[in-house]
Amino acid sequence: EKQPCMSTHPQKPLVIKTGVQFSTKVRLLVKLPAVDFNLKVKTTFDKDLSPGIASRQFYIVTNPPKSMDTEDFTNGGLSVDFTLSLKDKKNSNSSKTHNGGSLVSVTEELHSLTFEAHFTIHGLNIDLETSSLPLVVISNVGQLPAAWASVMWYNLLNDGDKNLAFFGNPGRATWAQLSEVLSWQFSVNSNRGLDQDQLQMLGEKLLGQHFSNSDQVYWSKFWKENIPGKAFSFWIWLDSILELIRKHLLPVWNQNYIMGFVSKETERLLLREKESGTFLLRFSESHLGGITFTWVQHGHNAEPDINSVEPYTKSRLTALHFPDVIRDYKLISDGVVTENPLKFLYPDIPKDEAFGQLYNKLPSQANPYIPSTLIPCSEMRNAGAKPPAPLPRCDSPELPMTPGAFDMLNRTLCCDMDDVLPCY
Amino acid sequence: EKQPCMSTHPQKPLVIKTGVQFSTKVRLLVKLPAVDFNLKVKTTFDKDLSPGIASRQFYIVTNPPKSMDTEDFTNGGLSVDFTLSLKDKKNSNSSKTHNGGSLVSVTEELHSLTFEAHFTIHGLNIDLETSSLPLVVISNVGQLPAAWASVMWYNLLNDGDKNLAFFGNPGRATWAQLSEVLSWQFSVNSNRGLDQDQLQMLGEKLLGQHFSNSDQVYWSKFWKENIPGKAFSFWIWLDSILELIRKHLLPVWNQNYIMGFVSKETERLLLREKESGTFLLRFSESHLGGITFTWVQHGHNAEPDINSVEPYTKSRLTALHFPDVIRDYKLISDGVVTENPLKFLYPDIPKDEAFGQLYNKLPSQANPYIPSTLIPCSEMRNAGAKPPAPLPRCDSPELPMTPGAFDMLNRTLCCDMDDVLPCY
DNA sequence: ACAGTTTCCCGTAAATGC
DNA sequence: TGCATTTACGGGAAACTG
Numbered sequence: 001e002k003q004p005c006m007s008t009h010p011q012k013p014l015v016i017k018t019g020v021q022f023s024t025k026v027r028l029l030v031k032l033p034a035v036d037f038n039l040k041v042k043t044t045f046d047k048d049l050s051p052g053i054a055s056r057q058f059y060i061v062t063n064p065p066k067s068m069d070t071e072d073f074t075n076g077g078l079s080v081d082f083t084l085s086l087k088d089k090k091n092s093n094s095s096k097t098h099n100g101g102s103l104v105s106v107t108e109e110l111h112s113l114t115f116e117a118h119f120t121i122h123g124l125n126i127d128l129e130t131s132s133l134p135l136v137v138i139s140n141v142g143q144l145p146a147a148w149a150s151v152m153w154y155n156l157l158n159d160g161d162k163n164l165a166f167f168g169n170p171g172r173a174t175w176a177q178l179s180e181v182l183s184w185q186f187s188v189n190s191n192r193g194l195d196q197d198q199l200q201m202l203g204e205k206l207l208g209q210h211f212s213n214s215d216q217v218y219w220s221k222f223w224k225e226n227i228p229g230k231a232f233s234f235w236i237w238l239d240s241i242l243e244l245i246r247k248h249l250l251p252v253w254n255q256n257y258i259m260g261f262v263s264k265e266t267e268r269l270l271l272r273e274k275e276s277g278t279f280l281l282r283f284s285e286s287h288l289g290g291i292t293f294t295w296v297q298h299g300h301n302a303e304p305d306i307n308s309v310e311p312y313t314k315s316r317l318t319a320l321h322f323p324d325v326i327r328d329y330k331l332i333s334d335g336v337v338t339e340n341p342l343k344f345l346y347p348d349i350p351k352d353e354a355f356g357q358l359y360n361k362l363p364s365q366a367n368p369y370i371p372s373t374l375i376p377c378s379e380m381r382n383a384g385a386k387p388p389a390p391l392p393r394c395d396s397p398e399l400p401m402t403p404g405a406f407d408m409l410n411r412t413l414c415c416d417m418d419d420v421l422p423c424y
Numbered sequence: 425e426k427q428p429c430m431s432t433h434p435q436k437p438l439v440i441k442t443g444v445q446f447s448t449k450v451r452l453l454v455k456l457p458a459v460d461f462n463l464k465v466k467t468t469f470d471k472d473l474s475p476g477i478a479s480r481q482f483y484i485v486t487n488p489p490k491s492m493d494t495e496d497f498t499n500g501g502l503s504v505d506f507t508l509s510l511k512d513k514k515n516s517n518s519s520k521t522h523n524g525g526s527l528v529s530v531t532e533e534l535h536s537l538t539f540e541a542h543f544t545i546h547g548l549n550i551d552l553e554t555s556s557l558p559l560v561v562i563s564n565v566g567q568l569p570a571a572w573a574s575v576m577w578y579n580l581l582n583d584g585d586k587n588l589a590f591f592g593n594p595g596r597a598t599w600a601q602l603s604e605v606l607s608w609q610f611s612v613n614s615n616r617g618l619d620q621d622q623l624q625m626l627g628e629k630l631l632g633q634h635f636s637n638s639d640q641v642y643w644s645k646f647w648k649e650n651i652p653g654k655a656f657s658f659w660i661w662l663d664s665i666l667e668l669i670r671k672h673l674l675p676v677w678n679q680n681y682i683m684g685f686v687s688k689e690t691e692r693l694l695l696r697e698k699e700s701g702t703f704l705l706r707f708s709e710s711h712l713g714g715i716t717f718t719w720v721q722h723g724h725n726a727e728p729d730i731n732s733v734e735p736y737t738k739s740r741l742t743a744l745h746f747p748d749v750i751r752d753y754k755l756i757s758d759g760v761v762t763e764n765p766l767k768f769l770y771p772d773i774p775k776d777e778a779f780g781q782l783y784n785k786l787p788s789q790a791n792p793y794i795p796s797t798l799i800p801c802s803e804m805r806n807a808g809a810k811p812p813a814p815l816p817r818c819d820s821p822e823l824p825m826t827p828g829a830f831d832m833l834n835r836t837l838c839c840d841m842d843d844v845l846p847c848y
Numbered sequence: 849a850c851a852g853t854t855t856c857c858c859g860t861a862a863a864t865g866c
Numbered sequence: 867t868g869c870a871t872t873t874a875c876g877g878g879a880a881a882c883t884g
Contacts, residue, residue, distance in 0.1 A: 008857085018872090020857065088872090106871070139872050141858055292793065310793040319743030330761075330799075337754075337761040369716065369734040375754075375799040432875085442854085444875065512854085530853070563854050565876055 006113075006132060008085075011189060011246075014132075015147040018058065018086050018139050026115045026130070027079040040117065041080045047114040047131070053165050054109050057089040058137060086137060107146035108167035110134035110154065134164055145239040149223045152181055170219035175203055178217050182238065189242045191254045198261040205285075206234055232288055240289035248317040249291065251358050257281060257345060258291070270346060271296040272304050277343025279351075284311035293326065295341050309378060323358035325376050326351065332378070430537075430556060432509075435613060435670075438556075439571040442482065442510045442563050450539045450554070451503040464541065465504045471538040471555070477589050478533050481513040482561060510561060531570035532591035534558035534578065558588055569663040573647040576605055594643035599627055602641050606662065613666045615678045622685040629709075630658055656712055664713035672741040673715065675782055681705060681769060682715070694770060695720040696728050701767025708735035717750065719765050733802060747782035749800050750775065756802070 007013035008020035016022055026041055045060050062084055114131040134154055136147040150167065156178070157171050173181075182202060183193035194202070206222070207215050223235045230237070241260075245253045252258055258281045262270070271278055276298045284290030290311025297305040312325060331338045345354045431437035432444035440446055450465055469484050486508055538555040558578055560571040574591065580602070581595050597605075606626060607617035618626070630646070631639050647659045654661070665684075669677045676682055682705045686694070695702055700722045708714030714735025721729040736749060755762045769778045 017857085142860090143871080308793050316743055319740055369732050370802045378794040441875085564878095566878085567853080 006135070009141075009144060012144060012148040012151070014134070014151045015136050015138060015144060016086055017141065017144075018088055018137060021083050021085045023081060023083045024113070024132070025079050025081050028117075028128075040119075041082075042116045043082060043084065044114045044116065045086065046111050049111070049164065054111060056106065056109065056137070058086040058111070059089055060113075061085045061087050088137075088139070104167050105146070107136055107138065107143055108150050108170075109136065110150075110164040110166060111137055112162065112164065131162070134162060134166070145236055146223065148239070149235045152185075153219055153222065156181055167219075172216035172218050173222075174213065175207060175211060175215050175217060176213040178206075178222070179203065179213075185238075185242060186245075189246045190250055192256060194261070198259075201261040201263055201266070202238070204263065230286065237285075237288060241283045244283075244289040244291060244314060244317075248314060248322055252281070252322060252355075255354070255358075257354055258283075259346065267294055268306055271306055274346065275344060275348070276304075277341060278346055278348065279342045279344070280346040287311045287313060289313050291322070293329075293342065295343075297341060309376075320376065321360045323355045324360055326355055327359055329376050329378075430559070433565075433568060436568060436572040436575070438558070438575045439560050439562060439568060440510055441565065441568075442512055442561060445507050445509045447505060447507045448537070448556070449503050449505050452541075452552075464543075465506075466540045467506060467508065468538045468540065469510065470535050473535070473588065478535060480530065480533065480561070482510040482535070483513055484537075485509045485511050512561075512563070528591050529570070531560055531562060531567055532574050532594075533560065534574075534588040534590060535561055536586070536588065555586070558586060558590070569660055570647065572663070573659045576609075577643055577646065580605055591643075596640035596642050597646075598637065599631060599635060599639050599641060600637040602630075602646070603627065603637075609662075609666060610669075613670045614674055616680060618685070622683075625685040625687055625690070626662070628687065654710065661709075661712060665707045668707075668713040668715060668738060668741075672738060672746055676705070676746060676779075679778070679782075681778055682707075683770065691718055692730055695730055698770065699768060699772070700728075701765060702770055702772065703766045703768070704770040711735045711737060713737050715746070717753075717766060719767075721765060733800075744800065745784045747779045748784055750779055751783055753800050753802075 006022060006024050007015055008017040008022045009015060043060055043062075045058050046054065062082070112131045112134055114129065117126075117128040119126055134151075136150050138144060138147050153170060153173070154166055156173050158166060179194075179199045179202070183199065187193040203211050205227070206217050221234065223233050226233055227237065232240075245258075249258065253260075260281065260283050262280070262282050267280065267282065271280065271294065274296055276296060279293045279295035281291060281293050284292055290313045292308045292311040294306060294308040297307070299305055309329070312320075312322065317325075326342055327340070329340050329342055331341055342351055344350055430446060430448050431439055432441040432446045433439060467484055469482050470478065486506070536555045536558055538553065541550075541552040543550055558575075560574050562568060562571045577594060577597070578590055580597050582590060603618075603623045603626070607623065611617040627635050629651070630641055645658065647657050650657055651661065656664075669682075673682065677684075684705065684707050686704070686706050691704065691706065695704065695718065698720055700720060703717045703719035705715060705717050708716050714737045716732045716735040718730060718732040721731070723729055733753070736744075736746065741749075750766055751764070753764050753766055755765055764775075766775055768774055
């Protein structure tokens with residue numbers, strides 16, 4: 001049975017893709033006298049949207065034409081389930097050019113879904129109306145990260161009144177607020193949020209070396225502007241990492257084996273004092289959705305060699321299980337293959353002890369073929385001291401905002417009708 | 425501009441996937457007096473289909489509601505272009521159980537598209553009607569190979585009258601006929617058909633060791649029944665190879681570097697007399713869409729070592745360019761990596777001479793990362809004489825059936841209306 | 849229960865619109 | 867012309883349905 005969820009994408013509610021079904025539930029919170037009248041609930045998209053706010057218009061397709069008066073007493077209350085999808089009204093008379101010449105992109109355009117019910121009881125005409133939190137409508141999954149950024153940002157900065165024109169003036173968030181949301185995003189996608197060291201690195205990325213919790217982050221810096229020297233914005237980068245974790249690194253991340261967010265400077269300071277072969281895993285800052293490992297090798301020089309491998313992205317991780325990459329990685333110099341330079345996961349966990357359970361069994365079938373593996377290899381060309389804090393544990397990251405607006409993301413959309421219905 | 429093509433899939437015409445657009449063109453072959461009357465052409469799906477032949481019913485969706493009387497004089501004649509798609513009529517009253525309890529699968533169900541035109545000229549009422557070759561309707565690309573098998577088989581064995589019930593009794597094809605179609609399929613998907621040695625191996629696979637050109641192949645053997653000991657039928661196997669060539673091996677195949685279809689026995693006879701390091705490429709008979717290389721190594725024993733690598737399938741070839749696999753392949757024994765055992769492409773072409781131009785440049789960017797490659801590796805466990813006919817050239821394989829029914833596959837659907845329209 | 853068939857929908861590529 | 871947005875549809879998987 002389908003989980004009611006105000007979204008076409010489970011991980012990112014309140015984002016709706018046209019042509020993709022989503023389901024939602026309206027619940028009447030007061031107990032009504034046990035009358036089996038038919039409560040008809042009508043859904044309207046962008047019911048009272050003031051003109052000029054949205055450049056696009058949509059209509060609702062009730063895909064399986066499930067009657068709108070299906071009643072469901074399962075939870076004790078009276079509720080209606082809807083499975084809907086949206087389709088865009090082509091060439092609507094709308095004011096495409098009105099909204100400031102696309103200073104606001106479609107993923108910043110907020111919409112809403114309204115539920116209405118009318119009935120008569122004891123000769124009294126009752127009109128109920130409620131509507132969803134602001135929604136973002138997209139036409140392709142490629143817009144999902146941007147849309148989700150909007151949903152997060154809106155809910156971070158809005159508590160009470162609905163303000164569909166919010167992104168005309170999207171305000172700022174303090175780092176204290178934003179960092180909680182970021183950590184929460186990791187908890188939602190995995191079983192592990194972000195620890196203080198990881199958040200520190202992210203904060204420096206957004207706000208510079210020295211920042212405080214009360215420093216403010218602009219929406220443009222969070223989502224719109226590219227990171228200096230890069231072709232993507234902060235959130236697009238971070239979201240690509242969330243996706244990489246979700247699809248390819250879940251066990252490794254959940255085990256806390258990925259330091260992940262650590263600057264190259266800190267990385268060097270951490271590794272240089274460690275034994276040769278000590279390595280750590282971090283996400284690439286230059287490639288979208290990439291993970292790399294960096295290891296230290298002490299030679300004859302005073303300064304140890306510290307090298308990082310070209311980041312692994314989803315295309316390679318689709319062909320190769322990441323723990324196996326760590327197990328099998330080899331170096332070639334002058335045509336000679338040396339052994340795996342990765343020995344200890346930082347700070348000092350023997351590689352196989354950490355990753356042993358995560359390796360894939362080698363499929364050594366007894367077939368007429370010689371099994372073949374892809375071995376990740378690098379051809380070698382040639383070749384600071386914050387206390388090496390052991391990876392802080394972060395077993396149960398606090399979920400910020402738990403009872404607040406974001407809570408509804410995992411719950412059913414539940415519309416309080418109390419304030420509309422006179423209680424009796 | 426869209427290429428008119430009676431299919432939703434360019435390589436496989438006459439197969440239509442529901443919900444996917446296809447285009448078609450009807451052309452009036454006689455010259456009409458230069459009158460600009462509106463020739464309205466109506467399309468009907470399965471117009472006069474006798475009941476019980478098809479278990480499913482479809483209707484036509486004229487997706488961009490392009491008027492049906494668009495006239496086009498570009499080719500000198502009068503023609504109409506259609507862009508249509510099909511949708512299935514849900515729960516039609518049809519006789520789902522009538523057709524022999526699914527002895528006939530949906531990909532064996534033949535349909536047709538009918539074009540009608542009515543007009544009056546010189547007080548004469550003229551009715552024109554023509555229809556397409558039999559069509560197969562599918563709902564998912566996964567059904568495409570099966571559907572295409574039906575289209576090929578139908579057109580191989582039917583010339584004149586339309587027989588939509590054909591697969592109630594699908595007849596047999598001689599090997600002479602079938603082998604031409606198979607070779608032609610390779611020509612269509614690449615620039616190279618099959619040579620006699622390759623066809624010989626395929627014939628043995630279908631008909632056993634000793635067969636002649638006049639031996640007959642049953643439809644069930646060609647498509648329905650699994651190859652003994654395998655989980656797929658002959659055509660499904662061959663089609664998976666066509667797809668592998670099209671997506672991952674096109675230049676290699678076109679250069680005639682893939683022997684491809686050769687039995688393991690013949691392979692051994694060919695290689696055992698060759699220098700150590702001689703290898704050949706052939707398609708896997710046990711895995712769908714797999715290619716392997718087999719090489720010979722002469723040791724101290726009288727009998728040389730002949731080994732094949734575990735086949736490469738699309739999942740690996742997506743991550744790794746196949747010529748690079750040949751360039752980089754390594755063996756490991758006892759932890760020591762030996763050099764590439766592949767030296768000469770059979771019969772005696774030095775590997776780099778054959779594949780040199782096909783290698784990918786290694787992306788040695790000057791970035792802070794150490795570039796990493798995936799190296800295909802095998803861990804070694806331990807370790808006949810048909811004249812080694814050099815690979816016969818097959819530069820311009822004959823396209824069988826060129827002017828026949830199959831020709832229309834690449835052309836526009838062109839309906840002769842001559843026999844309906846009285847000439848004057 | 850299960851196999852054949854269809855639906856669903858992500859993700860890439862191409863088309864379209866502005 | 868280039869960028870933003872939408873459409874198209876292959877492909878894997880889930881859902882459906884007899």
